[in-house]
Amino acid sequence: MKDRDKAVFNMIPQTSSLRSGLAESLIAHIESGDLKPGQRLPTEQEIMEATGVSRTIVREALATLRAQGLITTRQGLGAFVSSNSVPRSFSIIxxxxxxxxxxxxxxxxxxxxxxxxxxxxxxxxxxxxxxxxxxxxxxxxxxxxxxxxxxxxxxxxxxxxxxxxxxxxxxxxxxxxxxxxxxxxxxxxxxxxxxxxxxxxxxxxxxxxxxxxxxxxxxxxxxxxxxxxxxxxxxxxxxxxxxxxxxx
The missing domain is CATH 1.20.120.530 (GntR ligand-binding domain-like)
Known part of the structure; x- marks a missing residue:
């Protein structure tokens, strides 16, 4: 895992729900542009090491992001930020x-x-x-x-x-x-x-x-x-x- 990636996945703040805390952290990095469309996310193990949470929490957080359409998974390759990761109910074209x-x-x-x-x-x-x-x-x-x-x-x-x-x-x-x-x-x-x-x-x-x-x-x-x-x-x-x- 690169040092830059480690900086993105800092220790998440302790909240009543570690899953939501990790999910919110990931969403914030996607929305800020630190994690760009098409970018591959670190592996579950790398996220665990960077955040200090369990594999179960990591998987639940990633499932939350998938349900929101923010990430996609590719068999054998891992999770990637969706190319259209921001829901748009209104837009100017x-x-x-x-x-x-x-x-x-x-x-x-x-x-x-x-x-x-x-x-x-x-x-x-x-x-x-x-x-x-x-x-x-x-x-x-x-x-x-x-x-x-x-x-x-x-x-x-x-x-x-x-x-x-x-x-x-x-x-x-x-x-x-x-x-x-x-x-x-x-x-x-x-x-x-x-x-x-x-x-x-x-x-x-x-x-x-x-x-x-x-x-x-x-x-x-x-x-x-x-x-x-x-x-x-x-x-x-x-x-x-x-x-x-x-x-x-």
Whole structure:
């Protein structure tokens, strides 16, 4: 078992039900992205050694995750995180965003959710949350440097803020929306010059790091302000695009 995997499966807190305690720990790691879709879980023995619980408890916890559709088992190979491990009773799909006005409504919704989440994250973030957010920002920088749009990485960074609230409902809500919360298809990045894309990327990077720094430093007011500034500027950019389209 790798050291990184051991860090994921720390000793679970003692609860009235060890099975639910282990199951909740596993669910939290799946929801945070530490355990990714398609990733193979450690063996029963490895989980036992990492958590200190019995084989029976491990099997019962895994059965709970299977019943919820969060993991699947493959004969002779073990348990894997399901590719569609998050139940979605409501979602926003790309076809919903047929106009910039729809994109603006999504940004309005995001602001309502993420503004409060940023403050909670600043108050409750753990060292692991800080590392996760930094990793997501590094991945976003790398994606853009490689010439990509970084939509998936952008989504992952914003989701890491919600995870840092220590309120799993925030992350679950964000998951119902998927990467359409980052409406790159209307940004016309492919129409920008190289210099224009670099300027746009640097502006976004500055805004993201302002949010990250405030959360890292535990400054609730600054975190909310930076988040509002970021999404408000995104809203303004899409309003400009809409107005420009109307003039064509």
């Amino acid at each position: 790309p076809n919903d965003l047929e106009s910039i006005d729809e994109v603006l409504r999504v940004l309005e919704l995001r602001l309502g959710v993420e503004y409060e989440a940023a403050g909670l994250a600043a108050r409750r973030r753990t060292p692991e949350d800080i590392v996760r957010m930094q990793d997501r920002l590094d991945a976003l920088d790398q994606a853009i440097a490689a010439g990509g749009y970084g939509a998936d990485e952008d989504f992952a960074f914003h989701r890491s803020i919600l995870v840092a609230t220590q309120n799993s409902y925030y992350g679950r809500l964000f998951d119902t929306f998927g990467t359409t919360m980052i409406p790159r298809q209307w940004a016309h990045l492919d129409e920008m010059t190289i210099a224009g894309r670099q300027k746009h990327a640097e502006r976004m990077r500055k805004e993201h790091y302002a949010i990250f720094t405030a959360i890292r430093d535990g400054n609730e007011a600054a975190a909310r302000k930076a988040l509002r500034n970021h999404l408000s500027k995104s809203t303004a950019r899409f309003e400009e695009l809409r107005d420009a389209n109307l003039k064509r």
